[in-house]
Amino acid sequence: MKKVRGLLGACAMLLCGVVSAQVKDMPGGPRVNQLNLSEGVTQIARDVAWLHWFMLIVCLVIFVAVFGVMFYSIWAHRKSRGAKAATFHEHLGVEVAWTVIPFIIVIAMALPATRTVVAMKDTSGADITVKVTGYQWKWGYEYIDGPAAGVKFLSNLATPRAQIEGKEPRGPLYLMEVDNPLVVPVGKKIRISVTGGDVIHSWMVPDLAVKQDAIPGFIRSVWFRAEKVGEYRGQCAELCGKDHAFMPIVVKVVSEQDYASWSAEQKKLLAAAADDPNKEWSAADLIARGEKVYAANCVACHQGSGKGVVGAFPALDGSKIVLGPKADNIQILLKGKPGTAMAAFGGQLNDVEIASVITFSRASWSNAGKGQDPVVSPADVKAAR
Numbered sequence: 001m002k003k004v005r006g007l008l009g010a011c012a013m014l015l016c017g018v019v020s021a022q023v024k025d026m027p028g029g030p031r032v033n034q035l036n037l038s039e040g041v042t043q044i045a046r047d048v049a050w051l052h053w054f055m056l057i058v059c060l061v062i063f064v065a066v067f068g069v070m071f072y073s074i075w076a077h078r079k080s081r082g083a084k085a086a087t088f089h090e091h092l093g094v095e096v097a098w099t100v101i102p103f104i105i106v107i108a109m110a111l112p113a114t115r116t117v118v119a120m121k122d123t124s125g126a127d128i129t130v131k132v133t134g135y136q137w138k139w140g141y142e143y144i145d146g147p148a149a150g151v152k153f154l155s156n157l158a159t160p161r162a163q164i165e166g167k168e169p170r171g172p173l174y175l176m177e178v179d180n181p182l183v184v185p186v187g188k189k190i191r192i193s194v195t196g197g198d199v200i201h202s203w204m205v206p207d208l209a210v211k212q213d214a215i216p217g218f219i220r221s222v223w224f225r226a227e228k229v230g231e232y233r234g235q236c237a238e239l240c241g242k243d244h245a246f247m248p249i250v251v252k253v254v255s256e257q258d259y260a261s262w263s264a265e266q267k268k269l270l271a272a273a274a275d276d277p278n279k280e281w282s283a284a285d286l287i288a289r290g291e292k293v294y295a296a297n298c299v300a301c302h303q304g305s306g307k308g309v310v311g312a313f314p315a316l317d318g319s320k321i322v323l324g325p326k327a328d329n330i331q332i333l334l335k336g337k338p339g340t341a342m343a344a345f346g347g348q349l350n351d352v353e354i355a356s357v358i359t360f361s362r363a364s365w366s367n368a369g370k371g372q373d374p375v376v377s378p379a380d381v382k383a384a385r
């Protein structure tokens, strides 16, 4: 008894510990100790929540009824009370009843479920289509039509490494924040065409009731129509793989005017960033630009120190390739290294970004002043494509 009480005490303390860790509900994300599905901000989300409860209640009623009858029968007709077993066989009424009733129940459950699943997949008449690509370990968004047509960017985890490594206290949006959220207008039908660039990922935002596997070589479309302005958070819901937990999703739903001005701004940025690869970039320009590209695309594996992770990711600091001829260095960035985590960045980054990140790595850490000419120009990258 004492042992049991000790155990209970320990459990209670653990629970208090969890609660007192000052975790708060996350706006657009999970709530503290959330058990139920998210309320959601789309009709489909409400339908899904309704179906969930409907099915659960039907199952519960059947469970109670069947086990109730069973336990009552066992208890009421036990031998010690002198119960005598009946010996009838084949009772037509009972057999018809236990065939017909479950059939009706199954149909009653299948009808609304099918209706919702069909509605989820009906992407016809979308106002805006966005292509979503899962990469190791980030999301790429590309607006196919609408006022932001042509805008494309990568969406990276924005939580500082120091928080992940426990050197800083965790922020309120720990692992659920990104540098560039997906921005969409409120009340519009948004088609999301999901694919994978390397391995299988899964684009999930509970408040929008969207969860779609991102499979390389396939495009799967889903849609949502958010009814409320706000930020909605989700995560890559693919289970197996090192960093799926570090590629969150943030969808920012804004008013139509805000969407129009955001689109205009993005297009301006795009025009400004569509760097002319023939422009002369100074070494200092490239290094400054490359540092940002490195922070957004390379640190997760090769680390800020350039030292990599022993046994997993090679150090760029002192690497033979980084200190060697430009051509090999450009090749590994453009083509990646098939079969390893080193992705082909040729499809994700433009010439200036690739040239600048290479120049940065060749001119940083202990590589500075060593090896061959560090400067790789965008024109070099363009020529190597």
Ligand SMILES: [Cu+2]
Binding pocket: 134, 135, 200, 201, 202, 236, 237, 238, 243, 244, 247
């Ligand atoms: Cu993933």
